[in-house]
Amino acid sequence: xxxxxxxxxxxxxxxxxxxxxxxxxxxxxxxxxxxxxxxxxxxxxxxxxxxxxxxxxxxxxxxxxxxxxxxxxxxxxxxxxxxxxxxxxxxxxxxxxxxxxxxxxxxxxxxxxxxxxxxxxxxxxxxxxxxxxxxxxxxxxxxxxxxxxxxxxxxxxxxxxxxxxxxxxxxxxxxxxxxxxxxxxxxxxxxxxxxxxxxxxxxxxxxxxxxxxxxxxxxxxxxxxxxxxxxxxxxxxxxxxxxxxxxxxxxxxxxxxxxxxxxxxxxxxxxxxxxxxxxxxxxxxxxxxxxxxxxxxxxxxxxxxxxxxxxxxxxxxxxxxxxxxxxxxxxxxxxxxxxxxxxxxxxxxxxxxxxxxxxxxxxxxxxxxxxxxxxxxxxxxxxxxxxxxxxxxxxxxxxxxxxxxxxxxxxxxxxxxxxxxxxxxxxxxxxxxxxxxxxxxxxxxxxxx
Numbered sequence: 244x245x246x247x248x249x250x251x252x253x254x255x256x257x258x259x260x261x262x263x264x265x266x267x268x269x270x271x272x273x274x275x276x277x278x279x280x281x282x283x284x285x286x287x288x289x290x291x292x293x294x295x296x297x298x299x300x301x302x303x304x305x306x307x308x309x310x311x312x313x314x315x316x317x318x319x320x321x322x323x324x325x326x327x328x329x330x331x332x333x334x335x336x337x338x339x340x341x342x343x344x345x346x347x348x349x350x351x352x353x354x355x356x357x358x359x360x361x362x363x364x365x366x367x368x369x370x371x372x373x374x375x376x377x378x379x380x381x382x383x384x385x386x387x388x389x390x391x392x393x394x395x396x397x398x399x400x401x402x403x404x405x406x407x408x409x410x411x412x413x414x415x416x417x418x419x420x421x422x423x424x425x426x427x428x429x430x431x432x433x434x435x436x437x438x439x440x441x442x443x444x445x446x447x448x449x450x451x452x453x454x455x456x457x458x459x460x461x462x463x464x465x466x467x468x469x470x471x472x473x474x475x476x477x478x479x480x481x482x483x484x485x486x487x488x489x490x491x492x493x494x495x496x497x498x499x500x501x502x503x504x505x506x507x508x509x510x511x512x513x514x515x516x517x518x519x520x521x522x523x524x525x526x527x528x529x530x531x532x533x534x535x536x537x538x539x540x541x542x543x544x545x546x547x548x549x550x551x552x553x554x555x556x557x558x559x560x561x562x563x564x565x566x567x568x569x570x571x572x573x574x575x576x577x578x579x580x581x582x583x584x585x586x587x588x589x590x591x592x593x594x595x596x597x598x599x600x601x602x603x604x605x606x607x608x609x610x611x612x613x614x615x616x617x618x619x620x621x622x623x624x625x626x627x628x629x630x631x632x633x634x635x636x637x638x639x640x641x642x643x644x645x646x647x648x649x650x651x652x653x654x655x656x657x658x659x660x661x662x663x664x665x666x667x668x669x670x671x672x673x674x675x676x677x678x679x680x681x682x683x684x685x686x687x688x689x690x691x692x
Contacts (some may be wrong), residue, residue, distance in 0.1 A: 255542060255577075255578060256541055256542050256543060256578045256688075257690070258615045258617075258638075258690035261616075261688055261690060262617055262636045262670070264541060264688065265617045265619040265636050265686050266619065266636060266672065267537070267541065268534055268537040268538050268580070268619075268686050269534070269619055269621055269672065269684060269686060270674075271534075271537035271540075272530055272533040272534040272537055272623075272684055273623065273674070273677060273679070275529075275530075275533035275536070275537070276525055276529050276530050276533055276623065276679060276681060277679070278314050278317045278318060278321065278453065278524070278525070278678060278679050279317060279321050281524050281525050281529075282325065282451075282524065283321065285522075285524060286451070288325050288326050288329075293383075293449070295449065295451060295522040296522050298449070298520055298522055300449055302326075302329070302381055303379060303381075304331070304379070305326075305329045305330055305331040306329075306330060306331065306380075306381040306382060306383050306449075307330070307331050307332050307333065307372055307373060307376070307380070307381070307382050307383070308322060308330050308332075308333035308348075308382070308383045308384075308385065309333065309334050309369045309372060309373065309382065309383075309384050309385070309439075310322075310333065310334070310337070310385035310386075311335070311336040311337070311353070311369070311385070311386065311387075311390045311393055311394040311465065311468075312336075312337070312385075312387030312390035312393060312394075312453070312464075312465050312680065313337065313338055313355070313387050313388055313389040313390075313393070313455075313624045313676070313677075313678065313679065313680040314385075314388075314453050314678050314679050314680060315335050315336060315337035315385060315387060315390075315393075316335060316337045316341035316678055317678035318385040318387065318451070319333060319335045319345065319348065319385060320343060320345065322383065322385060323345050330345070330348075331347070332348070332372060333347060333348040333372070334348065334351070334365060334368045334369045334372050335348050335349070335350050335351070336350075336351045336352075336353045336361070336362070336366070336369070336390075336393050336394045337350075337351075337352065337353065337393065338352065338353060338354070338355045338676065339352060339676050340352060349365075349368050349372075351364055351365035351368065353365055353392065353393030353394060353395075354392055354393065355389050355392045355393055355626075356392055356411065356415050356629070357392055357407075357408045357411045357412060357415075358392045358393070358395040358407050358408065358411065359404070360404060362392060362394060362395045363395060363396055365393070366394050366395055366396035366433070366434050367396060369434070369439065370433075370439070370442050373439070373443035373446065374442050374443075376443060376445070376446035377445065378446065378518075380446040380447070381446060381448075381449065382443045382446050382448050382449070383448075383449045383450075383451065384439075384448065384449070384450040384451070384469045385451055385452075386450055386451070386452040386453070386465050386468070386469065387452065387453040387455070387464070387679070387680055388453065388454070388456075388464060388624065388680035388681075388682075389465070389624065389680055390464070390465025390466070390468070391424075391425060391428050391435065391466040393465075394434060394465065394468065395407060395434065395435075396434050397431060397432065397433060398431060398432055398438075398506060399431075399495070399499075401495060402431070402495050402496060405493070406493040406495050406496055407431075409491075409492070409493045409496075410492050410493060410496050411428075413488055413491040413492060414427050414428070414488065416590070416591040417486060417590065418486075418555065418589075418590045419486065419588065420553050420586070421456055421463065422456060422457065422460050422463045423482055425463045425466040425467070425474075426474040426478050426479050427482060427483065427488075429466050429467065429472055429474060429479075429508055430474075430476055430479045430506070430508060431496060432466065434468045435465075435466035435468050435508075436466060436472040436474070436508030436509070437467060437468070437469065437470055437471050437508055437509040437513075437516070438468065438508065438509070439468035440468065440469040440470070440509075440515065440516060441515055443469075444515040445515075445518070446518075447518045447520075448469060448518065448519040448520065449520050449522070450470070450519070450520070450521045450522070451522045451524055452464050452465075452521065452522070452523060452524060453524050453525045453679065453680060453681060454525065454526040454681065454682075455527070455586075455624075455680045455681060455682050456682075457527075457552075457553060458526065458527075461521065461523065469519065470519075470521065471508075471509055471510050471511040471513060471516050472508035472509065472510065473510075473511075474508070475507065475508075476503070476505040476506075476507050479500075479505060480503055480505075483500050489501065525679070525681050526681055527584040527585065527681045527682040527684075528584070529681060530584060530623055530684050531547050531582050531584040531684065534582045534684055534686060535582050538580035538582065538686070539580075542578065543577075543578050543579055543688065544570070544574040544577050544578070544579045544580070545579070545580040545581075545582060546570055546579075546580075546581060547581070547582045547584070548562070548563055548566045548581055548582070548583045550562045550563075550566060552583055552585025552586070552587070553585045553586055553587070553588070554587065554588065555587065555588050555589075556587035556588065556589045556602055556603040556606060557606055559585075559587045559603070560603060560606050560607045560610060561610070563583055563607075563685065564607070564610055564611075564687075566581055567579070567581045567616070567687045567689055571689050571691070576691060577691070578689065578690050580686065580687065580688050580689075581686075581689075582684070582685070582686060582687075583684070583685040583686075584682060584683065584684060585682060586599065586683050587599050587683070589603070589628075591659050592657055592658075593657055593658035593659040593660060594659070594660075595655070595658040595659045595660025595661070595662070596628075596629055596630050596659075596660055596662040596663060597627070597628050597629070597659055597660055597661035597662040597663075598622070598626075598627030598628020598629065598634075598661070598662070599627065599683070600620040600621050600622055600627040600628075600634035600635065600683055600685075601620070601627055601630065601632070601634060601635045601661035601662055601664075601665055601671070602656060602659070602661045603620040603685065604618055604619065604620045604634065604635040604636065604637045604661070604665065605635070605652055605655060605656055605661045605664055605665070606656060607620070607637060607687075608641040608642055608652065609642060609652055609653075611637070611638070612639060612642040612643065613639050613643075614639045614689075615639055615689065615691060615692065616639055616687070616688060616690070617636065617638045617639075617686075618637050618685065618686070618687050619634065619635070619636040619637075619684075619685065620634050620683065620684075620685040621633040621634025621635070621672050621674075621683065621684060622634060622680075622682075622683050623677060623679055623680055623681045623682065623683065623684060624677055624679060624680035625674050625676045625677040626676070627662075628662075630662035630671075631673070632662060632665075632666075632671040632672055632673050632674075633672045633673070633674050633677075634671070634672045634683070635662075635665040635670050635671050635672060636672065637665075637670060641668065641670065644668060645664065645667075645668060648667065648668075650664055650667060650668075
C-alpha cells in the first residue's frame with residue numbers, strides 16, 4: 244500500500260452511516276474530476292494561441308473539432324467557450340443527446356457498449372470533416388472512453404453493423420481487460436488505431452483526451468483513432484486463438500482471423516504523425532486522489548491500494564480485503580479507508596442485468612458479512628455493464644438483509660444479475676450519465692470493532 248496522508252480532522256466516522264459516507268466520498272470524487280473544471284483549469288486561449296499544458300498551438304484560422312466518447316458533449320461545449328465560439332465546424336458523437344447543441348456542429352448518438360447506426364454515421368461525418376485539409380489547418384480531437392463503440396466504421400464495407408455488434412459482444416463479454424479488447428477492435432476498424440489521424444493528414448492535430456485505460460496506454464483510449472498503434476495483427480491473432488474467440492465471431496470477421504488477412508495499423512514511425520500532439524486531461528489517478536482527499540476530510544485514515552487493479556473481480560476483492568486488514572493494523576483504533584482504481588474483469592455467466600462493479604460489490608459483500616465494513620464500487624461514467632446504474636454499495640448487513648428477503652447472493656452472481664439484487668435492497672448508485680469516464684473507483688471502509 245502507498246500512504247498518502249492521515250486524517251485532516253479529529254472527527255470519528257460512524258458505521259451506522261457507513262454506506263452514506265462511502266457514497267459521499269464517491270460523489271465528491273465525481274465533483275473533483277468534473278470535465279468542465281479540468282478543461283477551464285488546464286486549457287487557455289490567449290492572443291489566438293491555444294495553450295494545453297506545455298503545448299503551444301497558434302490557431303491561424305478557426306479549427307475543426309471532432310469529439311467522441313462519453314465526455315464528448317461536455318468537452319465540445321467547454322472547448323467552444325474557451326475558444327470564444329471560434330470553431331469552424333465540428334462533429335460530436337456521444338452516447339446521449341446534449342442539452343445544448345453548438346450551431347456549427349453535427350451531433351450523433353452513438354451506441355454503447357455496442358455500436359449502432361449513428362456510430363457509423365458519426366464516423367463517416369468525422370472522416371468527411373477532416374479529409375482534404377491543408378498543412379496550415381488544425382483539427383482538435385476531443386477523445387474519451389466509450390469511443391470504441393460510440394465511433395466506429397468497419398475497414399471492410401462488407402462487414403455489417405450486425406457483424407460489428409456480434410463481434411463486440413464476443414469480446415466485451417469475455418474475460419479480457421480493455422487494452423486487449425481494443426487490440427482486436429483496432430485491426431477491424433477504418434477509424435481506430437490511428438486511422439482517423441491518417442484521414443486528417445497533413446493538418447496539425449491536437450488530441451485532448453480523458454483516459455479510461457491503465458496509465459501508459461494512452462493509445463488504447465477509444466481504441467486510439469488519432470494515435471500510432473503499438474499493437475500488431477500478430478497480437479490480435481494470438482489473443483483470438485488463446486481465448487478461443489474466433490468461433491464466436493460472425494463469418495465475415497472470422498475469416499480475417501482464419502486467413503490472417505487483417506491490415507496492419509500505422510505505427511509511430513509513420514511520418515503522418517509528425518505534427519500530431521496529445522494532451523491528457525484526466526485519468527483514473529485523478530479520481531483515486533480525489534477519493535483519498537474526500538475520505539481524509541471525513542476523518543478516515545486513507546490510503547490507496549498499490550496492488551493489481553485490472554484482474555478478475557474475485558481476485559481483486561480478496562486482495563483488497565487483505566490490504567484493508569493491513570491498513571486496520573497500521574491505524575489501530577481509527578476508521579480507515581482503502582481506495583482502489585482501475586477496472587476489474589468480470590466474465591458474463593448468465594442472462595441477468597448488472598456489470599463488473601455490482602458483481603464486485605456483491606462478491607465483496609459475502610466477504611464482509613457481520614463486519615463493520617463497507618464497500619462501494621462504481622463507474623465514473625454513470626453506467627455499469629448493461630444496467631442503468633453506476634454501481635452499488637454494501638456493508639456488513641447486506642447479505643443478512645438479502646437472505647431475509649429470500650435473495651441468495653450466489654445465485655445472483657451466477658446469473659450475472661447483481662443489479663436486480665442491489666436494486667431490491669435499494670443499494671444501487673443511480674447517478675445518470677456523468678459526461679465523463681476515468682474508469683472505476685472502489686472504496687473500502689473499516690470502522691473497527
